[in-house]
Amino acid sequence: GAVVSQHPSRVICKSGTSxxxxxxxxxxxxxxxxxxxQFPKQSLMLMATSNExxxxxxxxxxxxxxxxxxxxxxxxxxxxxxxxxxxxxxxxICSAGDRYTEAFFGQGTRLTVV
Amino acid sequence: xxxxTQIPAALSVPEGENLVLNCSFTDSAIYNLQWFxxxxxxxxxxxxxxxxxxxxxxxxxxxxxxxxxSGRSTLYIAASQPGxxxxxxxxxxxxxxxLTFGKGITLxxxx
Numbered sequence: 001g002a003v004v005s006q007h008p009s010r011v012i013c014k015s016g017t018s019x020x021x022x023x024x025x026x027x028x029x030x031x032x033x034x035x036x037x038q039f040p041k042q043s044l045m046l047m048a049t050s051n052e053x054x055x056x057x058x059x060x061x062x063x064x065x066x067x068x069x070x071x072x073x074x075x076x077x078x079x080x081x082x083x084x085x086x087x088x089x090x091x092x093i094c095s096a097g098d099r100y101t102e103a104f105f106g107q108g109t110r111l112t113v114v
Numbered sequence: 115x116x117x118x119t120q121i122p123a124a125l126s127v128p129e130g131e132n133l134v135l136n137c138s139f140t141d142s143a144i145y146n147l148q149w150f151x152x153x154x155x156x157x158x159x160x161x162x163x164x165x166x167x168x169x170x171x172x173x174x175x176x177x178x179x180x181x182x183x184s185g186r187s188t189l190y191i192a193a194s195q196p197g198x199x200x201x202x203x204x205x206x207x208x209x210x211x212x213l214t215f216g217k218g219i220t221l222x223x224x225x
Contacts, residue, residue, distance in 0.1 A: 006157070032211060043118075043203065043217040044158075049210075093157055098211045102148060105158040 003027055004096050006106025013084055013113055021079045021109045023094030029074035030096035034103075035067075038091040050077040050094075084113040116141045118206055120216035127194055128224050135189040135219050137204035142182045144206045149178050149189050152201045152218065161202075162189070194223045 003026040013019050023033055031052045036044040048069050049057040056069035066088075068080040081088050089112050097103035117140045127133055137147070146165045150158040162171045162178040164187065170179040177190040187204055201220045205213040 034212070041217075043215040044205075044213075046212055046214075049212070091155075095158075095213070100145070102146075102160050102163040103205070103207070103213055104160065105150075107157040108155075110155065 004030075004094065004104045004106045006094055006109055008109060009107055010110045011112070013111070015085055015113055016083055018080055018082045019084055019111060021081075021092055021094075021111075023077045023079070023096075023106050025075045025096045025104075028096075030077075031074060032096070032098060033071060033077040034095045035069060035077075035079050036093045036095065038093060038108075044093060047079075047092075052077075081111065084111070086113045089113045116144075116206055116208060116214040118204060118214050118216040120202075120204060120219050122219065123217065124220045124222070126222040126224060129194060129196060131194050131223075132190070132192050133194055133221075135191070135202050135204075135221070137187040137189070137216055139185045139187075139206045139214070141206070141208070142185055144182065144208060145211075146207045147178075147180050147187045148205050148207065148213070149176075149187075150203045150205065152203060154201075158203065191221075194221075196223045196225050199223050 005024045007022045033050040035047045050069045050071040052071045058064045071077040093108040095103045095105045119138045149161040164180040175192040180187045201218040203218040205215045
């Protein structure tokens with residue numbers, strides 16, 4: 001199956017700094033990617049839809065200025081958590097795929113803000 | 115707004131048992147339904163995808179069924195093994211390609 005690679009898998013940063021997470025589709029072109037957030041023992045919550053060459057679409061309640069998404073190529077989408085705070089600590093996962101195919105997920109990034 | 119429910123939240127069974135994991139969704143206008151496995155601290159591994167026009171899919175010891183009219187899907191695991199211990203998530207795909215996830219069922223298979 002298709003492979004989606006997410007990097008880094010784990011990051012610890014200081015409060016107030018920014019962190020960038022990369023999501024790459026390794027063997028297919030993804031015009032659309034999705035970013036999710038998962039709290040402990042909770043389900044995945046969609047944060048935003050990343051569209052190649054255009055602005056991301058954010059879900060209600062997600063701060064677009066805090067979670068910057070860039071989808072500059074057909075194989076790469078990035079999520080930058082700006083001015084991170086401890087409450088931003090979470091597990092972030094990206095996926096690629098459309099409604100006609102299965103969704104392929106990255107390995108996830110565990111962000112800890114101290 | 116689509117809502118996906120998985121009950122119970124946790125399940126513990128002895129090795130060798132056949133088991134059924136349930137998933138229900140409120141909006142039957144889905145494109146497909148997917149089952150995923152998630153190990154602690156890891157990403158999601160796709161197990162089975164059922165298109166809206168299909169009734170079931172099989173892969174090895176796994177069989178997933180879909181009944182759109184009743185808003186239900188089940189994942190059947192035959193002859194469970196300790197290695198099957200993980201969290202199983204179902205997700206319904208809407209017209210906008212967005213997935214709505216259930217909270218998952220944490221399965222523990224005891225040796």
